[in-house]
Amino acid sequence: MPLYLIRYSEIGLKxxxxxxxxxRLVENIRTVLKDKRLKPKIKRLQGRLLLDVDKEIDLKNIFGISSYSPCIQTKAELKKINSESLSLVKKNxxxxxxxxxxxxxxxxFALSSLELNNKVGAFIVKKTKLKVSLEKPDxxxxxxxxxxxxFIFCKTLAxxxxxPVGVEGKALCLVSDKNSVLAGLLLMKRGCSIITVxxxxxxxLKELDELAKxxxxxxxxxxxxxxxxxDYPIDVPVLRPLIAFSEQEIKQELEKYKSIL
Amino acid sequence: MPLYLIRYSEIGLKxxxxxxxxxRLVENIRTVLKDKRLKPKIKRLQGRLLLDVDKEIDLKNIFGISSYSPCIQTKAELKKINSESLSLVKKNxxxxxxxxxxxxxxxxFALSSLELNNKVGAFIVKKTKLKVSLEKPDxxxxxxxxxxxxFIFCKTLAxxxxxPVGVEGKALCLVSDKNSVLAGLLLMKRGCSIITVxxxxxxxLKELDELAKxxxxxxxxxxxxxxxxxDYPIDVPVLRPLIAFSEQEIKQELEKYKSIL
Structure with a gap:
């Protein structure tokens, strides 16, 4: 049963x-996993989400998630943290x-982050032949x-x-080519729900006004x-997210989202 | 009399x-330097501009310029290239x-780029105690x-x-804060001339329509x-270049253009 610690950045900033x-983010994760016939358990922690799910999954494409780590959960006790950290080392x-x-x-929690680093580090050094490297550790x-x-982990995925899609209301997205999908994606990333046409x-083009309504x-x-x-004959604002992009910038953005496009 | 070799990238791509x-780029450079009471001579070369001007200047803020180098001009003859390259080395x-x-x-020109590298490099090595470093040369x-x-140079400025501002026609820019200046700048960089209000x-807001006309x-x-x-009561398209930017991205862009803002 993989367990994932999920981080989100901008939500906290606002x-x-x-x-x-x-x-909304929890709901969106549920929707994505439901489409894959998975039944996740999701808990909201302090500035994190904890996701318990039947098998390994890719969460990269869910907007709002800044990073996530497959993790081990244990009690916040030094002894437990030591032994679970050691088990992770042995798996590598x-x-x-x-x-x-x-x-x-x-x-x-009694120990500061620095104290915890030192104590767990010392324990691993004692139990293994490994060396500490602050610069470029394996x-x-x-x-x-x-x-x-x-929560203990050794992998963080971006x-x-x-x-999260949906926090900023709905928009109609006129789709003709890859660029228009990119335009829609960029606004989904800013929280819009998209209805594509x-x-x-x-x-x-006058039909657009009716569809929007x-x-x-x-x-x-x-x-x-x-x-x-x-110009579009429509009563709502027209959003052109690519208006200040060069052709090269559009290519770069398309490349960035190629896992979705 | 500083001489500058000016490069522009996107113009050639289009x-x-x-x-x-x-x-248009030549005209824009003339306008900027005229404001500084300088009288530049500008020549269009093969994919480059050559600018001859009374004193050292900063060309960074002229949109369309991708980079520029203060340079020495000489005949395209190996002997001349050798001696001017040597003089640059001696200045450093x-x-x-x-x-x-x-x-x-x-x-x-008779020599390929590679042959020229080798011949001029060998000459400098012979005349000085310097070593060639392809990786990280001083x-x-x-x-x-x-x-x-x-054209021979040892400094390239970004x-x-x-x-170039002006190749895409005119737009009205509604200015209230730094973000609105940024919005205008982003479209100037795409070639718009800006009328600020x-x-x-x-x-x-209905006055905008009249101003645009x-x-x-x-x-x-x-x-x-x-x-x-x-929504704005205006007949022309409304451009919102910041629409897909996060607060952090807006900050980054403002930072990038702080020499202008």
């Missing part, structure tokens, strides 16, 4: 309703140098203390960050650049 | 009217290792062969790139993000 953002037999990177998110063991639990299925969309998203700048 | 873009007395980076933009001497001239001096603006530029999304 002076907005953090709980609402967190709930090629390791010669290591480092402990502890973070005490729960300040009630293995970095992360320890996060949250509430009365410790997500795209951004905001294929340009080829539209007889008259039907689906209660706050805006229309189009892939216009200055070279393809058009 | 399938559009290259000569028109180059002329702390140098211990060097490299020659030649580019033959004019294919009529001094890199650039040689560009264009038409029947060689510009912002983009397109201070929001505080506008009594009613008066100044023949193709678009209105505003700093809206999803959190500050507004």
């Amino acid at each position: 002076g907005r309703n953090r709980a609402y953002f967190e709930k 037999p090629k390791t010669k140098t290591f480092r402990i990177s502890a973070r005490r998110l729960d300040k009630r 293995l970095e063991i992360g320890v996060e203390i949250i509430n009365d639990k410790a 997500g795209f960050g951004g905001l 294929e340009e080829s299925k539209i007889k008259n 039907t689906f209660k969309c706050r805006a229309l998203i189009v892939p216009d650049t200055l070279q393809s700048l058009k | 399938g559009r009217n290259r000569a028109y873009f180059e002329k 007395p702390k140098t211990k290792t060097f490299r020659i980076s030649a580019r033959r933009l004019d294919k009529r 001094l890199e001497i650039g040689v560009e062969i264009i038409n029947d001239k060689a 510009g912002f790139g983009g397109l 201070e929001e505080s001096k506008i009594k009613n 008066t100044f023949k603006c193709r678009a209105l530029i505003v700093p809206d993000t999803l959190q500050s999304l507004k």
Whole structure:
């Protein structure tokens, strides 16, 4: 049963309703995993989510997630942390140098992050032949203390960050090519829900206004650049997220999201 | 009399009217230097501009310029290139290792870029005690062969790139804060000319439409993000270049252009 510690950055930064953002992210993760017929258990911790799921999964493409780590959970007690860290080291037999990177998110825990680094590090050195390397260790063991639990991991995978899809309301996205999908993605990353409409299925651009009203969309998203700048007969604001991008920047962004596109 | 070799990247990439873009860039450089009461001579070479001006200047902020180098000009003859390269080395007395980076933009020149590297490099080694380091030289001497001239330099300064202001027509920019200046800058970098209008001096947003007509603006530029999304009563397209930026990305962009802002 893999267990994942999930981090999100921007939600915490905003002076907005953090709980609402967190709930939306939880909901979005549930939706994605439900599509894969998985039944996850998700807990909201202090600035983190804890996901318990039947098998290994990829969470990279869920906007709002900045990073995530497959982890071991144990009590926030030095003895337990030592032994679980040691077990992680033993699972990585090629390791010669290591480092402990502890973070005490729960300040009630008796040891500071630095003290925890030193104590767990000393224990591993005593029990193995490994050396500590702060600069470029073969293995970095992360320890996060949250509430009365410790989460221990040696792998952190990057997500795209951004905001959870849905926190900023709905927008209609006019889709014709890759650039228009990119335009939609960039606004999903800012929290928009997207209703897509294929340009080829539209007889008259005036239909867009009707569609926006039907689906209660706050805006229309189009892939216009200055070279393809058009006006659209629609009452809601028209968003052109690619308007200040060069061709090279558009290529770079497409490359960044190729796992989604 | 400093001489500058100026490079521009995107102009060449476009399938559009290259000569028109180059002329606009020349015109923009003239305007900036005229404001400083300088009288530059500017020549269009093969994919480069050559600027001859009374004193040292900063060209970083002129959109369209990707980089520029203060340079020495000489005939495209190996003997001349050797002696001018040697004089540059002597002007940098702390140098211990060097490299020659030649580019033959004019294919009529007898030596290939590689041959030129080797010959000039060998000459410098013979005349000095310096060593060649291809990896991390103290001094890199650039040689560009264009038409029947060689341009020799040891410093390349970065510009912002983009397109020359003015090649994409005029836009009205509603200015209220730093973000709105950034919004305008991003579109100037895509080639727009900007007419600014201070929001505080506008009594009613309907005045914008009149201003756009008066100044023949193709678009209105505003700093809206999803959190500050507004609709504007104007007939031309509304451009919101910051619409897909996070707060952090806006900060980064502001930092990038702090020499202008």
